[in-house]
Amino acid sequence: MSRTPKGWTPESWKTQQEGQVVHYPDEAALERVLQQLSRLPPLVTSWEVEALKKELGRAAAGEAFLLQGGDCAESFEDCSAEPIAAKLKILLQASLVLVHATKKPVVRVGRMAGQYAKPRSSNTEERDGVTLHTYRGDLINRSGFSPAERVPDPTLLLRGYERAALTLNFVRALADGGFADLHHPERWDLSFARRSRFSAEYARIVDSIKESVAFMEAVVGPDVPRLKRVDFYTSHEALSLRYEQAQTRRVPQREGYYDLATHMPWIGKRTAELDGAHVEFCRGIQNPLGVKVGPGFDEEWLVALAERLDPRREPGRLTLIHRFGADAVERDLPRLVACMQREGRAPLYCCDPMHGNTLTTEAGVKTRRFETILAELRSSFAAHEASGSHLGGVHFELTGENVTECIGGARGLDEADLARDYRSAVDPRLNAEQALEMAMDVARHMAAGG
Ligand code: PEP
Ligand code: CO
Numbered sequence: 510m511s512r513t514p515k516g517w518t519p520e521s522w523k524t525q526q527e528g529q530v531v532h533y534p535d536e537a538a539l540e541r542v543l544q545q546l547s548r549l550p551p552l553v554t555s556w557e558v559e560a561l562k563k564e565l566g567r568a569a570a571g572e573a574f575l576l577q578g579g580d581c582a583e584s585f586e587d588c589s590a591e592p593i594a595a596k597l598k599i600l601l602q603a604s605l606v607l608v609h610a611t612k613k614p615v616v617r618v619g620r621m622a623g624q625y626a627k628p629r630s631s632n633t634e635e636r637d638g639v640t641l642h643t644y645r646g647d648l649i650n651r652s653g654f655s656p657a658e659r660v661p662d663p664t665l666l667l668r669g670y671e672r673a674a675l676t677l678n679f680v681r682a683l684a685d686g687g688f689a690d691l692h693h694p695e696r697w698d699l700s701f702a703r704r705s706r707f708s709a710e711y712a713r714i715v716d717s718i719k720e721s722v723a724f725m726e727a728v729v730g731p732d733v734p735r736l737k738r739v740d741f742y743t744s745h746e747a748l749s750l751r752y753e754q755a756q757t758r759r760v761p762q763r764e765g766y767y768d769l770a771t772h773m774p775w776i777g778k779r780t781a782e783l784d785g786a787h788v789e790f791c792r793g794i795q796n797p798l799g800v801k802v803g804p805g806f807d808e809e810w811l812v813a814l815a816e817r818l819d820p821r822r823e824p825g826r827l828t829l830i831h832r833f834g835a836d837a838v839e840r841d842l843p844r845l846v847a848c849m850q851r852e853g854r855a856p857l858y859c860c861d862p863m864h865g866n867t868l869t870t871e872a873g874v875k876t877r878r879f880e881t882i883l884a885e886l887r888s889s890f891a892a893h894e895a896s897g898s899h900l901g902g903v904h905f906e907l908t909g910e911n912v913t914e915c916i917g918g919a920r921g922l923d924e925a926d927l928a929r930d931y932r933s934a935v936d937p938r939l940n941a942e943q944a945l946e947m948a949m950d951v952a953r954h955m956a957a958g959g
Contacts, residue, residue, distance in 0.1 A: 512765035514820070517793035519757045519766060522750050527786035528779055529628045529748060531649055531661045539663040539751070546666060546755035551769030552622065552673055553743065555760045555795070561742045561772045562797040564616045566824030568901040569857035573613050574955075575828070575902025576604050577744060577799075577859060578944070579620030581936035582627050585647045588672040593679055594688075595909025596621065598697040599941040601739065602711070603948035605694055609714045610952030616742070620906070622676040623745035623771045625669045626752070627935055628779040634659075644934070648749055652934055666752050673770070677743065684741040691722050691736040699909055705942045706919045707949055744799065747774035750790050757794060768794045775799030775830065778864070783813050792817050799828045804837035804865060808848045815854055827856040830904050834865025835885040842892040850898070859902035860889040867936060874927050876937045879917030883950060890954055903951060906936055907944040918943040 533539040567573040578600055580587075587593075596619065604615040625648035634643045634654075642659040644652045648669040651658035683689060688696060694715045722736055747753045747768070756770035768774055774794075778801040780787040791798050798818055802811065819827040829849075833841045849856060862885035866877050886903065893900045913926045914937035931937075939947060 512795060514793055517789070519754050519790075519793070521793070522754070522786040522790035525784055525786040525789045526782070527750070528782065529645075531645065531749070533661050533663055535663070542663040542666050543751055543755050546670055546752070549670060551756060551758065552670070552677055553769050553772050555763050555767045555769070557742065558767055558769075558772050558796050560740070561616070561618070562795075562823070562825035564614070564740075564825065565773075565797050565828060565857050566826075567614070568616055569824060569828075569855055571899050571901065573616055573901075574607055574611055575616045575618065575857065575859055576600065576607060576948075577618040577620065577830075577902060578603070578905040578907045580624060580908060580938060581620075581906045581933060582646050583621065583624045583672075583676075584934065585625075585668060585672050588676055590679065592908070592910060593621075593676055594683065595699060595941065596907075597680060597683055597688075597741070597909070598699055599907060599909040599944050600741075601689065601694075601697045602699075602941075602945055604739075605697075605718060606711070606714055606945070606948045606952045607955070609718060610956040616902075617739065618742045618744045618773055619680070620744060621680065622673040622743045623669070625672070626746065626748040628746070628748060628777050630779075646748075646935075648752065666749070666755075669752065670756075670770075680741060680743075685738050689737070689739045691718065691739075694718055699941045705945070707942070707945055710949060711945065742772040744773035744775060745771050746777045747771075747787065747791060748777060748780065750786055753790060763795075765795045766793060768796050771796075773797050773799060773828075775801065775828075777801050778803045778832070781814065783810055783817065788814065788817060797825050797828065799830050799859070801861065801864070802829050802831045802833075802845060804833045804841055806841065806845070808844065811845070811848055812852055815849065815852065815856065819854075819856075822854065825857070827854075828859050828902070829856050830859045830861045831889070832861035832864040832904075833885070835862075835881045835888065837865065838885050838888045839892060842889060843896050846893065846896040846898045850896075855898075857901045858893060858898065859904050860886055860900055861904035862886045862889070863904070863906045863936065870924050870927065872924070872927075874924075874931065876924075876927055877915045879915055879922075879939075879943055879947075882915070882939075883947065886947075886951060887954065905939060905944060905947065907939040907941070909941045911942070912938060912940045914938050914940070915943055918946055
């Protein structure tokens with residue numbers, strides 16, 4: 510079977526119905542931007558994309574574990590040293606905790622360097638009788654509430670590409686040496702989390718890792734290069750197909766097309782129609798793909814979708830990111846697994862315990878409860894186990910900063926605390942302390958054989 514499906518081209522998605530469509534008022538300006546974007550160098554390489562696919566294949570087989578996390582939406586404003594380093598730190602810390610517990614490689618994938626576009630449930634937003642276009646993320650328009658700021662601006666596609674490149678440049682440098690050196694995992698400490706109830710447990714893990722590193726070097730000699738750097742991959746929702754298409758290319762000595770804007774694009778819940786533009790675009794690229802699957806999903810749809818996106822049943826190609834919510838997971842997850850088992854498929858299952866558990870407080874603030882997030886995770890582990898399957902990854906919305914957006918966790922944040930430091934323009938994120946606590950719980954669960 511050819512790697513490029515019959516009838517597919519990088520722009521064949523244009524013949525299909527496009528969900529979350531953006532209307533750019535100036536077509537010529539859009540075209541100019543897309544021309545430029547398609548001439549600029551790629552953000553990632555096909556080698557990395559293939560390496561990630563292989564690792565995800567291992568996770569699907571139970572030999573590795575996927576940790577995917579980052580902001581709901583990155584903002585251009587936060588393209589700056591501190592938030593990026595803090596996010597990398599919390600992801601590294603969480604991965605260390607997971608490695609320690611599972612003794613398996615952890616595949617680290619950030620929601621980073623391109624997570625700039627957001628699906629919205631409404632095309633418009635109304636405030637005090639004024640109705641404007643909804644804010645769709647920094648890649649599309651601006652968040653301020655004025656007509657000019659809400660008009661889709663194609664130059665933001667270029668600004669987004671540049672921010673993604675700057676982010677990636679910094680992340681690669683950090684992941685490549687010094688900072689990510691396993692001899693010094695204490696460098697990843699986030700100062701405010703040092704004061705948390707988990708710092709002692711974390712310190713024990715760090716000591717134990719250092720001991721293992723010393724042991725290994727005593728055996729194989731110093732300067733094991735793999736210990737001085739970590740692999741880190743990027744992912745984002747492939748929502749703006751114009752942006753993705755402009756970075757989609759053939760590369761020498763490989764078959765097929767690669768979306769080189771990110772390692773792992775995913776299809777969001779709102780744009781996963783079988784005949785929709787997003788599925789059409791994604792089926793033709795070689796990248797590993799994520800697909801969000803929500804409560805009440807249709808089994809026929811899922812079977813057909815898996816076939817369309819992964820007809821060759823390639824290991825690591827398909828990750829089903831289930832986000833049922835703590836209420837629906839026990840009903841829908843066994844259905845999901847059974848459906849794939851009937852097809853003889855074993856995709857990678859990754860639990861996103863965030864998006865099915867969003868609530869609005871009486872004061873009108875969007876939040877999530879730590880305990881509910883944890884409940885969905887625990888139920889997911891159990892449901893997979895009972896179905897003869899296994900959970901191969903987790904997907905979090907988190908930040909390395911000390912924000913107060915989710916309720917609960919060891920420090921007992923409550924509704925009143927949300928007002929203190931709520932920064933997300935979209936979904937509420939776990940702060941670093943909550944994320945570490947969550948990782949420790951997952952780790953304990955997995956170490957206990959769950
Ligand atoms: C998201 O991941 O931020 C998101 C919008 O998720 P979903 O498509 O699952 O609703
Ligand atoms: Co979100």
